[in-house]
Amino acid sequence: MxxxxxxxxxxxxxxxxxxxxxxxxxxxxxxxxxxxxxxxxxxxxxxxxxxxxxxxxxxxxxxxxxxxxxxxxxxxxxxxxxxxxxxxxxxxxxxxxxxxxxxxxxxxxxxxxxxxxxxxxxxxxxxxxxxxxxxxxxxxxxxxxxxxxxxxxxxxxxxxxxxxxEIRGLNESLSGGNFGGIGVYIYQLKDGRIIVQPIEQLPAARAGMKPGEVVDSVDGRPVRGVPIDRVETMIRGEAGTVVRLRAHLYSGPVTEHSYAIVREIIH
Structure with missing residues (x-):
């Protein structure tokens, strides 16, 4: 079909x-x-x-x-x-x-x-x-x-x-709306961990985030097990403001990295 x-x-x-x-x-x-x-x-x-x-x-x-x-x-x-x-x-x-x-x-x-x-x-x-x-x-x-x-x-x-x-986000995407973000794809594993994939040349990648990093907290708030749409809301915000993430690589020793990322309008 x-x-x-x-x-x-x-x-x-x-x-x-x-x-x-x-x-x-x-x-x-x-x-x-x-x-x-x-x-x-x-x-x-x-x-x-x-x-x-x-x-x-x-x-x-x-x-x-x-x-x-x-x-x-x-x-x-x-x-x-x-x-x-x-x-x-x-x-x-x-x-x-x-x-x-x-x-x-x-x-x-x-x-x-x-x-x-x-x-x-x-x-x-x-x-x-x-x-x-x-x-x-x-x-x-x-x-x-x-x-x-x-x-x-x-x-x-x-x-x-x-x-x-998610429907609101979909409608926004379909309508071509702009938003303040950091330029990453977000995934959630079955165990509740949040994984990010930075997009080249956008704020998260420029700040040094690596593909496959596990986000531990957003602005000091733990995110493991938090529904992905809520994590999305936590990361988004007004362009020009700063969001602070703590994350570690999915594989290898668990060494946390701190990122202060300035949100930009993502098209």
């Missing part, structure tokens, strides 16, 4: 999901110097559907799973989204050093309505038991992790979940 029909089908997920090139998603960041967007099915925010109700309620996982099973362009193994949700939640909890976290086991039925209820119960359990341990935005982060896992389960680079902050 060609890309365009697949994107048209992906758009049927309405405002629940955005379909973008995997390269762009992996390299999204407030400091993104350049990226290649193939297409966008939609850039709405699923949470807007439910105002004034709780936008992070478990029912959002129910909706996501049912839409995926009913609307994806080819049949979906019903167990995959459930397993993906659990995997996404475990990944987040593990990054918060809550490796012993337990989640209810579940076997999919193949009925989208019933499977959606199962997905909602898993997210509800995680929110009830672990939101406080995850942090001040625990419910939001758990919701994002569950939805990301559900969509990732189909292993399709054009079917991904974008958080509200």
């Amino acid at each position: 060609s890309l365009r029909p697949r994107f048209v089908l992906a758009a049927f997920f309405t405002i629940a999901f955005a379909a973008v090139a995997l390269l762009f998603v992996a390299q999204r960041a407030g400091t993104l110097g350049r990226g290649h967007v193939l297409e966008v099915a939609t850039t709405g925010d699923i949470r807007d559907l439910f105002a004034p109700h709780d936008p992070n309620g478990p029912f959002i996982a129910d909706l996501a799973l049912r839409r995926l099973e009913n609307s994806y362009y080819k049949p979906v193994d019903p167990q995959m989204p459930i397993a993906g949700e659990v995997s996404g939640l475990r990944s987040l909890l593990g990054s918060k050093r809550n490796a012993v976290a337990s989640l209810p086991g579940a076997t999919a039925t193949g009925n989208p309505g019933t499977d959606g209820q199962i997905a909602a119960k898993i997210l509800a359990y995680a929110q009830d038991h672990y939101a406080a341990a995850v942090g001040p935005h625990g419910r939001d982060d758990l919701t994002d992790a569950a939805l990301r896992g559900i969509l990732k389960s189909v292993k399709d680079p054009y079917t991904v979940y974008l958080s509200p902050a």
Whole structure:
């Protein structure tokens, strides 16, 4: 199937999901110097559907799973989204050093309505038991992790979940907006560490940052396990201001380096 029909089908997920090139998603960041967007099915925010109700309620996982099973362009193994949700939640909890976290086991039925209820119960359990341990935005982060896992389960680079902050960043990138940044690609490993790839001739590279450095803190605030969109916000800022990063090389001895980088308008 060609890309365009697949994107048209992906758009049927309405405002629940955005379909973008995997390269762009992996390299999204407030400091993104350049990226290649193939297409966008939609850039709405699923949470807007439910105002004034709780936008992070478990029912959002129910909706996501049912839409995926009913609307994806080819049949979906019903167990995959459930397993993906659990995997996404475990990944987040593990990054918060809550490796012993337990989640209810579940076997999919193949009925989208019933499977959606199962997905909602898993997210509800995680929110009830672990939101406080995850942090001040625990419910939001758990919701994002569950939805990301559900969509990732189909292993399709054009079917991904974008958080509200990621959607805002995508819209800004598509509109050609300028921003103050340091010129790096940002990645997050499964263990929560933040890796940067400086872009040649931009502020971070000029300051001496090396490819593959692990960022330990931004302006004195540790960033391991912090959602990548929040790290993005921490690094971005008004052009001409300074952001201070402490980082070390991914491989080799852990020797921290300090960088004071002046933000610039990144086109």
